[in-house]
Amino acid sequence: MSRTLIVAGAQTGPIAPDESRRHVVGRLIELLRAAHARGAKLVVFPELVLTTFFPRYWMEDQAEIDAWFESEMPNAATMPLFDEAVRLGMGFTLGYAELVREGGRTRHFNTSILVDAHGKIIGRYRKVHLPGHSDNLGDVPYQHLEKKYFEPGDLGFPVWRAFDANLGMAICNDRRWPETYRVMGLQDVEVVMLGYNTPLRGPLPRQYDHLADFHNKLSMQAGAYQNSCYVVGVAKGGLEDNCDLLAGSIICAPSGEIIAQAMTAGDEVITAALDLDLCRINKEAVFNFAAHRRIEHYGLISSRTGAVPPGE
Numbered sequence: 002m003s004r005t006l007i008v009a010g011a012q013t014g015p016i017a018p019d020e021s022r023r024h025v026v027g028r029l030i031e032l033l034r035a036a037h038a039r040g041a042k043l044v045v046f047p048e049l050v051l052t053t054f055f056p057r058y059w060m061e062d063q064a065e066i067d068a069w070f071e072s073e074m075p076n077a078a079t080m081p082l083f084d085e086a087v088r089l090g091m092g093f094t095l096g097y098a099e100l101v102r103e104g105g106r107t108r109h110f111n112t113s114i115l116v117d118a119h120g121k122i123i124g125r126y127r128k129v130h131l132p133g134h135s136d137n138l139g140d141v142p143y144q145h146l147e148k149k150y151f152e153p154g155d156l157g158f159p160v161w162r163a164f165d166a167n168l169g170m171a172i173c174n175d176r177r178w179p180e181t182y183r184v185m186g187l188q189d190v191e192v193v194m195l196g197y198n199t200p201l202r203g204p205l206p207r208q209y210d211h212l213a214d215f216h217n218k219l220s221m222q223a224g225a226y227q228n229s230c231y232v233v234g235v236a237k238g239g240l241e242d243n244c245d246l247l248a249g250s251i252i253c254a255p256s257g258e259i260i261a262q263a264m265t266a267g268d269e270v271i272t273a274a275l276d277l278d279l280c281r282i283n284k285e286a287v288f289n290f291a292a293h294r295r296i297e298h299y300g301l302i303s304s305r306t307g308a309v310p311p312g313e
């Protein structure tokens with residue numbers, strides 16, 4: 002009997018800086034219901050979806066910074082989403098800014114949680130690859146200060162057995178790094194779920210700005226193909242406080258093909274029925290890791306961070 006999981010990507014349009022969490026959660030509930038109407042059992046929401054993408058702002062006052070974070074999950078604002086998901090018998094992933102007291106200190110992470118159909122948090126991922134900068138660029142239209150506001154994730158790339166599937170999470174910039182998928186691939190991942198906020202232009206002009214959509218697809222399709230898994234990539238898109246965010250949410254099959262794609266840059270649900278047994282095809286053939294990987298040649302991957310030219 003084939004294993005089929007109907008998954009939804011719940012893309013959102015922009016979130017205004019003064020939009021309340023409660024209002025955002027109302028939008029997420031509408032998307033959850035639309036996904037339920039299409040038979041989805043699991044919904045993927047974007048990165049940092051409860052607020053506007055605040056790392057674009059330079060802030061120095063810690064209380065002002067912390068106001069963008071959640072110190073409890075669920076909390077009063079997000080509880081209605083958890084309740085509605087339980088009522089509908091659905092699971093979801095949710096990206097948010099996590100503030101936590103650990104080891105006697107306050108820590109800040111860019112986090113995604115996996116919630117089961119009973120409203121229980123069964124998985125937590127903290128973004129490993131933080132893009133941008135930590136210094137103040139000053140007079141630019143917007144900044145990208147993830148390196149200032151978050152610590153790199155400390156939980157690695159776990160894979161969970163849930164919804165009768167092997168599930169993993171990543172967040173935004175992680176999708177551009179083959180290591181992200183491969184570490185999960187080595188745990189037999191079948192579905193990688195990730196949300197993103199991708200400005201179409203950087204704080205300063207970049208050579209490849211016009212290729213944002215191509216690189217988005219290229220990264221996720223390659224990750225899916227090379228690890229023979231599904232990838233569900235979900236955007237917060239549209240013009241958010243004068244910053245144009247890429248939309249283009251997609252679901253990629255283990256073949257690397259796109260099987261669902263958002264048509265708008267606003268609140269929109271995409272769905273696909275994932276035949277999880279299709280993952281086995283290449284996991285047992287060209288990407289049968291046990292048969293073909295040559296780890297004796299991969300040492301540099303985990304022992305060296307930056308590139309060093311030959312002879313140096």
Ligand code: CDT
Nearest residue numbers: 132133145173174198199200
């Ligand atoms: N949120 C996030 O990780 N965005 C990055 C853009 C970084 S531009 C400095 C991304 O890879 O899409």
